[in-house]
Amino acid sequence: MRNIFIILTFLAIFLIAGIALLKNKEVEKPLLLQLKEKYAPKPEKKKVEHAKFENLNKKFKEPQEVTKECESCHNLTADEIMKSNHYNWEREEYMKRRGVIYLGKKNAVNNYCIASHGNEKSCAKCHVGLGLDKDGNIFTDPANIDCMVCHDNTETYMKAPEKGGEPVKTLDFEKIAQNVGKPKRSNCGVCHFYGGGGNNVKHGDLEMAQFSPTKDVDVHMGVDSVNMQCVDCHKTKEHNISGKLYSLSSMNRDRATCEECHTSTPHEEELINEHTLKVSCQACHIPIYAKVNSTKLYWDWSTAGKLKNGEPYVEEDEDGNHKYMSIKGSFVWGKNLKPDYVWFNGTASHYLAGDKVENPSEQLVLNPLYGSYNDEDSKIIPVKIHIAKQPFDPVNKIVIMPKLYDPEKGVGAFWKDFDWVKASEVGMKEQGLPFSGKVDFIETKMYWPVNHMVSTKENSVQCAECHTRKGSRIANLTDFYIPGRDFSKIVDRGGLLMIIFAFLGVFAHGGGRIYAHYYRARRGK
């Protein structure tokens, strides 16, 4: 009787536990499914209908008039904008061995179009202001904030070329003002897809195909997938948009990370989850970038300036990409690229305007990314590497920031006059830096972390693409041991030798026994 009681109790416990366990599973949906539901395209529920506002129902002649109307309701927003890096073109950053600096338009040097100073009229096309004053400075009057470039939902807003950020004046501002909303991919893309002076030139993972990409190009943005917008991930607080690009950032803060949504252990398999300690999500989930159009990999400024019949010209390669431009030099492009991989802990350093280069015969890294295997905060990330040969003052040992653009000939702008010495002299003078009169070229390198164009999980990087002796994706990261790729030569060679000796010994001994056996058998007979 007592036994039966005990058995029944146990059975009941098992039953209850079983039901509880099973039920729990039913209730909790896998994270990925939850995310898909959360971000799936659905008709947007508007909180405000801008078209119904009377003060937006009028003909606007100037874009500033629109901004004033915006600010008449959003009366504290201008403050936020005017503090943001989108407006100021610079941000406060802390850099190892340098301290706090304002990194941006005044001191940033890259290896595409080199620097913005002196070229603002052209560069400011991607500025959230409505033009610049005659010295190329940003206006401090809040009426000059460009609200529409980010908030136009009609996809008709357009900046005028080389006007310091002014829009084309013939736009239907009334229609745009009545159709403002959360920024769409198109709003961000008009600038961020064309960095470096053309589609996909800079990033390699951000390009016009992402206005309406397929799932294969980008699982997040795919129109046949969840069709996410940039701001779904690049969460924004007081008009400060999260997400960092390490050509202009050096601190590990305000980053837009995969883990925010996916957690750091999103895989079913624990073995894979363990990787996330040292491997970024992007490293495996972005097996290739520049999936649709090419991106620039190499830029040689030293060949720029050749003319045909006194006129600049352009040559294209078989894919229709610029191979040579008199104004910019020669290029190498690439498409469907495997990223390079580096250790990265979220902090970087930068070559800044005027820095002396210790050893000009060595390749100069303009934005060294910090990190190593032994650094707890570091993970392996995929990067695009861009190499360039760019003008350099061999006497002062500083990278030259030449004047490139000017509407007029004769001012010294390289794109008009094609004279490196003149362009360097004018550019460096505007920058307030010395120039020796000599122009040389230095090889430079930049890292562009690849974060977009995430592939479907079926297409992610497979184990053996890294865990292999030949052609491992991370063959260049040699500061740690990974199975399948690494081995000790001594142990492997010694081991092989030992096994060979074991076999030899066995064969010799066995052979001896067989021989002795037959020898005895014959003698016995």
Add this chain to the structure above:
Amino acid sequence: MSKYVLIYKGFERFWHWMQAILVLFLAFTGFEIHGTYSFLGFHEAVTYHNIAAYLFLGLTIFAIFWHLTTGEYKQYIPTFKNIKAQLDFYLFGIFRNAPHPTKKTLLSKLNPLQRLTYFGLKIVLIPATILTGILYMFYRYPTRYGIEAINISSLKAIAIIHTASAIMLVTFLIVHLYLITTGTTITSNLKEMLTGYEEIEEEEENKNGE
């Protein structure tokens, strides 16, 4: 007159053959992980190596328990008595069809050379493989859960010792498989390990028993 004596008990045989299968399988998957060849695919090799490793670990724990509780571990304590005679046998006697210098008995079923080898195997090689194997599996966890004191900063030493001991195990296997054939007849050792029974001369048994 001769009679059959149970020399390898049920558990012992089960343990021996499971160990044989597991070590072979672990070596097969292990050296694929190592990059020596590619057959199952890296992911599968790792998965199966891990499963087999857990089984091997379980088996070893049972075996340790069995050896301790039954006192069978005493069989493996090395003795240097007769070691020269045993060496002489393998180097010379075996070719002359000389008799084995040591007799298997219930209390001493391993010859002095076997004792020495298996002692090394059980005290050094298998523990080294298992220990480095476990460290290999779990070395990432300390950092993950923030236990700094047992944080292992690099896999290198662990992996290299694991590989080295794996290679030695394979070498052992090769020689071991050959030495199976050196029993009274070519197959007698194999039969004993399969059935557990050994044919023992009755008088000798008596002598030993006295």
